[in-house]
Amino acid sequence: MSKPDLITKLPAEPHEEMIKRFGCEGAFIPGDDERNPWVPFGDQAAIKHLAFDVRTNTAANILWVKGGGRIGTHKHLGVVSAVTLEGSWGYYEYDWTARPGDFVYELPGTAHTLYSDDPNGMKALFWLNGAIEFYDDEANYDFTADVFWFIDHYVSYCEANGLEVNKDMFI
Amino acid sequence: MSKPDLITKLPAEPHEEMIKRFGCEGAFIPGDDERNPWVPFGDQAAIKHLAFDVRTNTAANILWVKGGGRIGTHKHLGVVSAVTLEGSWGYYEYDWTARPGDFVYELPGTAHTLYSDDPNGMKALFWLNGAIEFYDDEANYDFTADVFWFIDHYVSYCEANGLEVNKDMFI
Amino acid sequence: MSKPDLITKLPAEPHEEMIKRFGCEGAFIPGDDERNPWVPFGDQAAIKHLAFDVRTNTAANILWVKGGGRIGTHKHLGVVSAVTLEGSWGYYEYDWTARPGDFVYELPGTAHTLYSDDPNGMKALFWLNGAIEFYDDEANYDFTADVFWFIDHYVSYCEANGLEVNKDMFI
Amino acid sequence: MSKPDLITKLPAEPHEEMIKRFGCEGAFIPGDDERNPWVPFGDQAAIKHLAFDVRTNTAANILWVKGGGRIGTHKHLGVVSAVTLEGSWGYYEYDWTARPGDFVYELPGTAHTLYSDDPNGMKALFWLNGAIEFYDDEANYDFTADVFWFIDHYVSYCEANGLEVNKDMFI
Numbered sequence: 019m020s021k022p023d024l025i026t027k028l029p030a031e032p033h034e035e036m037i038k039r040f041g042c043e044g045a046f047i048p049g050d051d052e053r054n055p056w057v058p059f060g061d062q063a064a065i066k067h068l069a070f071d072v073r074t075n076t077a078a079n080i081l082w083v084k085g086g087g088r089i090g091t092h093k094h095l096g097v098v099s100a101v102t103l104e105g106s107w108g109y110y111e112y113d114w115t116a117r118p119g120d121f122v123y124e125l126p127g128t129a130h131t132l133y134s135d136d137p138n139g140m141k142a143l144f145w146l147n148g149a150i151e152f153y154d155d156e157a158n159y160d161f162t163a164d165v166f167w168f169i170d171h172y173v174s175y176c177e178a179n180g181l182e183v184n185k186d187m188f189i
Numbered sequence: 190m191s192k193p194d195l196i197t198k199l200p201a202e203p204h205e206e207m208i209k210r211f212g213c214e215g216a217f218i219p220g221d222d223e224r225n226p227w228v229p230f231g232d233q234a235a236i237k238h239l240a241f242d243v244r245t246n247t248a249a250n251i252l253w254v255k256g257g258g259r260i261g262t263h264k265h266l267g268v269v270s271a272v273t274l275e276g277s278w279g280y281y282e283y284d285w286t287a288r289p290g291d292f293v294y295e296l297p298g299t300a301h302t303l304y305s306d307d308p309n310g311m312k313a314l315f316w317l318n319g320a321i322e323f324y325d326d327e328a329n330y331d332f333t334a335d336v337f338w339f340i341d342h343y344v345s346y347c348e349a350n351g352l353e354v355n356k357d358m359f360i
Numbered sequence: 361m362s363k364p365d366l367i368t369k370l371p372a373e374p375h376e377e378m379i380k381r382f383g384c385e386g387a388f389i390p391g392d393d394e395r396n397p398w399v400p401f402g403d404q405a406a407i408k409h410l411a412f413d414v415r416t417n418t419a420a421n422i423l424w425v426k427g428g429g430r431i432g433t434h435k436h437l438g439v440v441s442a443v444t445l446e447g448s449w450g451y452y453e454y455d456w457t458a459r460p461g462d463f464v465y466e467l468p469g470t471a472h473t474l475y476s477d478d479p480n481g482m483k484a485l486f487w488l489n490g491a492i493e494f495y496d497d498e499a500n501y502d503f504t505a506d507v508f509w510f511i512d513h514y515v516s517y518c519e520a521n522g523l524e525v526n527k528d529m530f531i
Numbered sequence: 532m533s534k535p536d537l538i539t540k541l542p543a544e545p546h547e548e549m550i551k552r553f554g555c556e557g558a559f560i561p562g563d564d565e566r567n568p569w570v571p572f573g574d575q576a577a578i579k580h581l582a583f584d585v586r587t588n589t590a591a592n593i594l595w596v597k598g599g600g601r602i603g604t605h606k607h608l609g610v611v612s613a614v615t616l617e618g619s620w621g622y623y624e625y626d627w628t629a630r631p632g633d634f635v636y637e638l639p640g641t642a643h644t645l646y647s648d649d650p651n652g653m654k655a656l657f658w659l660n661g662a663i664e665f666y667d668d669e670a671n672y673d674f675t676a677d678v679f680w681f682i683d684h685y686v687s688y689c690e691a692n693g694l695e696v697n698k699d700m701f702i
Contacts, residue, residue, distance in 0.1 A: 033683035040682055040701065041298035041585055044269075046283065049290030068292040069270070072554055073702060074587060075438050075468040075490055078270060078292065095437060095491045095506050096417050097360075098215075099240070099249060101272065101314045103290070112217065119220030119274070121239040121249065121314075123360060126417040127212035127508055143272045143292075145316055148417055148490050149437045151504075162493075164437050166469055169553050170546035188553065189268075189294060189586060204512035211511050211530065212414055243383050244531060245416060246609050246639040246661055266608060266662045266677050267588050297588040298679055319588055319661050320608045322675075333664075335608050337640055340382050341375035359382065360415060383640035386611075388625065391632030410634040411612070420612060420634065439702075440557075441582070441591060443614065443656045445632070454559065461562030461616070463581040463591065463656075465702060469550035470557060485614045485634075487658055531610075531636060 045069075045186035049080075053184035057175040062087025067172040068143075070165050071189040076147045077168040083107060083132065084139040090160065093129035096148020100124075105140035107132060116142070129153075216240075216357035220251075224355035228346040233258025238343040239314075241336050242360040247318045248339040254278060254303065255310040261331065264300035267319020271295075278303060278311035287313070300324075387411075387528035391422075395526035399517040404429025409514040410485075412507050413531040418489045419510040425449060425474065426481040432502065435471035438490020442466075447482035449474060458484070471495075558582075558699035562593075566697035570688040575600025580685040581656075583678050584702040589660045590681040596620060596645065597652040603673065606642035609661020613637075620645060620653035629655070642666075 047054065047068050056064040062084050069078040075096070080103065083089060100123075102116045109130035116122060124130075126148070134140040149164035161167070176183050218225065218239050227235040233255045240249040246267070251274065254260060271294075273287045280301035287293060295301075297319070305311040320335035332338070347354050389396065389410050398406040404426045411420040417438070422445065425431060442465075444458045451472035458464060466472075468490070476482040491506035503509070518525050560567065560581050569577040575597050582591040588609070593616065596602060613636075615629045622643035629635060637643075639661070647653040662677035674680070689696050 033677075033679040036679045036683045036686065037298035039686075040583075041679065042296045044293065044295035044299060046285040046287065047292040047294075048285075049288075049292065069294055070553070071586070072469065073439065073467055073584070078294075080290070095504075097415065099316065101274075103272075103274070114217040114219075116217065117220075119251070121218040121220065122215065123218075123240055123249075124215035125213045125360070125415055126506065127208035127414065128215060143314070145270065162437075164468065164546075166546040166549045166554065170549045173549065173552075189296070204506075204508040207508045207512040207515065210515075211412070212508065241382070242415070243640065244413070244610065244638055266675075268586065296586055297677065298585065333608075335375075335639065337375040337378045337383065341378040344378065344381075379640035384638045386635065386637035386641060388627040388629065389634040389636075390627075391630075391634065411636055420636075422632070441658065443581075443616075445614075445616070456559040456561075458559065459562075461593070463560040463562065464557065465560075465582055465591075466557035467555045467702070469554035485656070487612065531638070 047184070047187060051184065053176070053182050054187075055175065055179070055181060056082060057171055059089075059171070063089060065171065067168060067187065069187050069189055070169050072165055072169075074147070075149060075165045076145070077165050078143070078145045079168065080141055080143050082139065082141045083134040085134060085137045087139065088131060088133035090155070091129060091131040091153045091157070092163075093151045093153070094124055094126050094148070095150065096126055096146070098124040098144060098146050098150075100142045100144045103141040103143060105134060105138045106136040107134040107140035107142065109133070116140075218355070218358060222355065224347070224353050225358075226346065226350070226352060227253060228342055230342070234260060236342065238339060238358065240358050240360055241340050243336055243340075245318070246320060246336045247316070248336050249314070249316045250339065251312055251314050253310065253312045254305045256305060256308045258310065259302060259304035261326070262300060262302040262324045262328070263334075264322045264324070265295055265297050265319070266321065267297055267317070269295045269315060269317050269321075271313045271315045274312040274314060276305060276309045276311035277307040278305040278313065280304070287311075389526070389529060393526065395518070395524050396529075397517065397521070397523060398424060399513055401513070405431060407513065409510060409529065411529050411531055412511050414507055414511075416489070417491060417507045418487070419507050420485070420487045421510065422483055422485050424481065424483045425476045427476060427479045429481065430473060430475035432497070433471060433473040433495045433499070434505075435493045435495070436466055436468050436490070437492065438468055438488070440466040440486060440488050440492075442484045442486045445483040445485060447476060447480045448478040449476040449482035449484065451475070458482075560697070560700060564697065566689070566695050567700075568688065568692070568694060569595060570684055572684070576602060578684065580681060580700065582700050582702055583682050585678055585682075587660070588662060588678045589658070590678050591656070591658045592681065593654055593656050595652065595654045596647045598647060598650045600652065601644060601646035603668070604642060604644040604666045604670070605676075606664045606666070607637055607639050607661070608663065609639055609659070611637040611657060611659050611663075613655045613657045616654040616656060618647060618651045618653035619649040620647040620655065622646070629653075
């Protein structure tokens with residue numbers, strides 16, 4: 019398949035030069051890159067971090083909860099969306115079960131407790147805008163996971179394990 | 190597995206009542222719901238629409254490009270991210286190939302041409318913030334796909350095929 | 361000056377009907393409307409609430425700090441911007457002084473303490489994306505002001521004072 | 532007024548170090564800085580640019596329309612808000628008149644034509660998320676003003692007039 023020469027033909031708009039001078043490129047983050055490890059999140063879960071935006075407090079990652087695991091009750095301070103990649107999962111507070119290809123979005127102010135009783139657990143890609151407040155089993159405030167919490171989770175693990183920090187992940 | 194009674198124990202913050210009065214719930218969008226069909230997008234591609242936010246001009250959907258297909262050159266007016274679900278794909282302008290679990294983010298001002306030369310094509314979940322300008326093969330401006338374009342693509346197909354419009358998709 | 365008939369001449373794009381069916385109108389919020397009162401915020405300050413977006417956790421308001429007043433140390437979980445309308449103010453942590461027409465933007469993770477030692481105090485329009493964590497003078501966590509906190513601040517005052525809640529403020 | 536030593540007392544959260552390593556500072560943009568000139572926008576208007584965010588396609592600026600002036604019909608592809616600083620103005624399509632302290636927000640899909648028939652014209656601070664499509668008096672598409680258009684408007688003027696580009700404006 020030959021590659022059409024389209025981009026170079028795009029109209030040279032007056033501000034096209036400004037895109038070159040001031041614009042930022044995106045990035046490709048391979049899922050199996052050794053710089054993107056599964057970082058343990060408690061005993062029953064792990065997170066593969068994919069992107070961080072410190073200006074808008076957003077993060078993208080794949081959450082892996084092993085069969086029988088759950089994630090503590092949390093409350094959203096921004097919009098969160100998720101697409102399921104493997105297995106199945108739900109929130110104790112709702113009656114649906116998410117399977118591969120199913121999509122969920124969650125809005126500020128809502129709170130829920132994620133679980134997977136699938137023998138194979140679950141994996142889902144989460145895109146998190148804004149911070150998340152976690153509560154313990156007694157419903158006491160535990161901690162706030164904002165983009166810097168996610169960065170710390172990732173960078174501390176890389177540094178403790180001699181892995182290179184993937185700079186492309188920082189939008 | 191018993192369901193812990195956490196939510197009802199969350200501290201009744203002064204504004205908790207306001208969340209009940211003014212907050213909005215999120216939604217679960219099943220991937221195999223008949224109200225979420227594959228809507229043809231040209232001859233070689235189809236889109237499964239998942240969510241629309243008319244206030245922030247964002248949309249989420251799964252793009253399916255069949256083997257050998259491509260999507261016209263487009264330029265971003267906002268942040269777009271994608272996670273690959275099946276097959277493989279790339280942009281003619283970059284040298285990476287995205288496979289299941291790989292993640293991509295793209296920033297305003299960038300332009301590129303999506304293709305899949307995988308015999309099995311590709312499926313990826315896209316989260317699109319802001320509009321996208323499409324160009325034809327001669328690099329002439331073709332049309333702008335903003336959230337209303339995506340809504341029209343979905344709703345027109347539903348109405349032409351006697352399918353119910355899924356109101357949960359509207360954030 | 362006659363009013364040109366431009367809008368009705370805008371091209372009837374394929375999705376123009378969808379804008380009519382699914383789009384939302386904006387709003388005009390008069391600054392001197394009795395439904396938009398100055399709501400006391402401690403002894404030395406007041407807030408005139410202007411807009412709330414519960415889906416993205418954002419709020420717009422005018423902050424009025426009287427001469428000699430200050431606002432407790434707070435930390436941002438999102439982007440905040442401000443334009444000064446009257447008087448002058450600053451943050452103890454930075455060396456600038458903001459006067460009418462001056463603009464400030466603040467990013468997630470930063471923390472600061474607002475003061476005005478201007479005899480006339482200060483007024484500034486703030487646009488707040490995401491929540492703000494307040495700390496007391498001993499640097500202990502005090503409370504989190506998200507959009508529902510701002511709504512509660514506004515609605516509770518209206519209801520206690522027999523004022524109508526201005527529905528246009530809810531984006 | 533003595534400066535309390537609050538910030539240094541803020542709890543050293545686990546991720547506080549990450550804020551120092553990966554966080555970005557905000558900025559103070561003085562309204563009367565010679566690096567922030569009034570850049571002509573047609574014969575009857577000028578723009579004082581204040582901030583640009585190329586990652587989210589947003590811009591902040593003060594629009595000055597002289598008495599009797601108007602700005603061509605435009606359509607929004609994102610959320611726009613404005614607070615009036617001086618004079619008065621409106622849109623031909625709505626019946627309100629905005630005066631100092633009045634606030635307006637506008638949502639994607641809406642289109643309108645700004646005018647000021649105030650002898651003193653108008654000045655208002657606009658915060659623009661996403662691009663704006665301008666149309667001419669015959670309702671033909673004219674051009675799209677995204678963040679790069681605003682950057683070009685500002686930088687080209689600075690370079691043509693020997694003014695330093697204010698790097699703080701780039702979020």
